[in-house]
Amino acid sequence: MEFGSEKKILVGCLASSFIFYHTARQIYSYISAKSQEWVxxxxxxxxxxxxxxxxxxxxxxxxxxxxxGPKLGELEDRAFLLVDESTGKFITARQKPKLVHVASHVENEILEITVPGKEKVIVDLKKVVENGRLIRASLFDNLQQDGYDCGDEVGKLLSDYIEEPNYRLIFYKEGLYTERTCxxxxxxxxxxxxxxxxxxxxxxxxxxxxxxxxxxxxxxxxxxxxxxxxxxxxxxxxxxxxxxxxxxxxxxxxxxxxxxxxxxxxxxxxxxxxxxxxxxxxxxxxxxxxxxxxxxxxxxxxxxxxxxxxxxxxxxxxxxxxxxxxxxxxxxxxxxxx
The missing domain is CATH 2.40.33.20 (PK beta-barrel domain-like)
Structure with missing residues (x-):
């Protein structure tokens, strides 16, 4: 009798385990299916x-x-970067918070840049590329990237605005040297x-x-x-x-x-x-x-x-x-x- 009882218990445990396993699989399958749906x-x-x-x-x-990245016409995300001419090191609003007030627009290969209290500066990007003056920027982890120098006028405007000498605006176009991975x-x-x-x-x-x-x-x-x-x-x-x-x-x-x-x-x-x-x-x-x-x-x-x-x-x-x-x-x- 004792052996029979233990056998029944064992069979019951196995049955319970099977039911649990089967239920768990159904729940997992349901969750997996839901995760594949567009919500x-x-x-x-x-x-x-x-x-x-x-x-x-x-x-x-x-x-x-x-x-x-995001594009609309000639507008491309982060196509321009402000760098130190001598070192290539870039500068951002982390160091110069007032940069968040620098406005820009690109249309018909013309870049317009405005800083508070100053006349806007116009940059002919076609001439910038034809000019071919490259500056090698030093990015995070010392990765290197080339960009076309956008010229003296905009360089002076932005250098004066951030109160740092010898900064240049560079323009990245596909095909230039880059070690950037994204x-x-x-x-x-x-x-x-x-x-x-x-x-x-x-x-x-x-x-x-x-x-x-x-x-x-x-x-x-x-x-x-x-x-x-x-x-x-x-x-x-x-x-x-x-x-x-x-x-x-x-x-x-x-x-x-x-x-x-x-x-x-x-x-x-x-x-x-x-x-x-x-x-x-x-x-x-x-x-x-x-x-x-x-x-x-x-x-x-x-x-x-x-x-x-x-x-x-x-x-x-x-x-x-x-x-x-x-x-x-x-x-x-x-x-x-x-």
Whole structure:
């Protein structure tokens, strides 16, 4: 009798284990299937191109998501960079916060640049390229990149504005020497970008920075002095989703454009520059507050990014297409954050 009872218990345990395993597999299959669905999460609230790194954005109704970043006509993201003529070292709003007030526009191969209190300067980019004077810029990690010198007049305008001698504006065009591994961005530069295989072979994913209104609102609830999305300088501004939803995005579809997320955006002191005043926050906000609750998880990510908190996500173009403000944003989710 005792043996029979133990046998029944054993059979019961095996049956329970089978049921548990079967149920677990069904749950996993359901979650996996859901993660492969396109889910509408919000709409595009704003689109922005930053022609000169660290300078004023151009707010747009539409732009094209390309393999090398956002474009509209002759406007390209971070095509221009301010560098020290003698060393090639670049300078940004981290060192000179007032750079966020430098406005620019490109049309018909003419660059217009305006700084507060000065007449705008016109640069003929066709002549700049014909001139052929190259300056080799020194980027993060001493990576090198060539750019066409945009001339004395704009060099003097910007040098006087930042109160530093001998700075030159350089213009990067495809075909020039570069050790850069991805399109420049104020928070992300020269970081290896994963490659994805498509119909044309292996292609680099150039980064778009995407941030959400809900995450901004969640941050502002914790801040005494509120900040705006301009502090975070995204390419694509999305509204309508839950706070920090972007941590779980794997892919994004907007109209015919298809993007793939490949990294969270870790933040630096540039977020503390007030876009209206052109000054850094004396309280180091919002960076200080973000460090309290948005650091990368323990492990390799924390070791790599240390005290740089996460706000937003980087994505690269899989399928090129135009997108515009007001379009629905669809995503596929990952099984876990980051």
């Amino acid at each position: 509408p999460i919000g709409v595009v609230k704003g689109l922005h191109i930053y022609p000169i790194k660290s300078c004023k954005p151009i707010d747009l109704f539409a732009f094209k998501c390309t393999k090398t 399109v420049p961005n104020d928070e992300w530069w020269n970081t290896p970008v994963p490659k994805r295989k498509d119909d044309s072979g292996f292609t680099d994913l150039a980064p778009f920075l995407i941030a959400t209104e809900a995450s901004l609102n969640a941050l502002n609830e914790k801040l005494e002095n509120k900040v705006t999305m301009k502090n975070f300088r995204p390419s694509i501004h999305v509204e309508g989703c839950l706070p920090w939803d972007e941590d779980k995005w794997a892919e994004i579809r907007i109209g015919d454009a298809h993007l793939e997320c490949f990294a969270p955006c870790t933040r630096c002191v540039l977020t503390t520059v007030d876009p209206e005043k052109g000054e850094m926050s004396k309280e180091n906000q919002p960076l200080k507050k973000l460090r309290e609750f948005r650091l990368a998880p323990e492990g390799k990510m924390r070791k790599a990014h240390k005290d740089s908190p996460v706000f937003g996500v980087y994505a690269g173009t899989v399928k090129e297409a135009y997108i515009h403000v007001g379009q629905t944003v669809y995503v596929k989710y990952k099984s876990s954050v980051f």
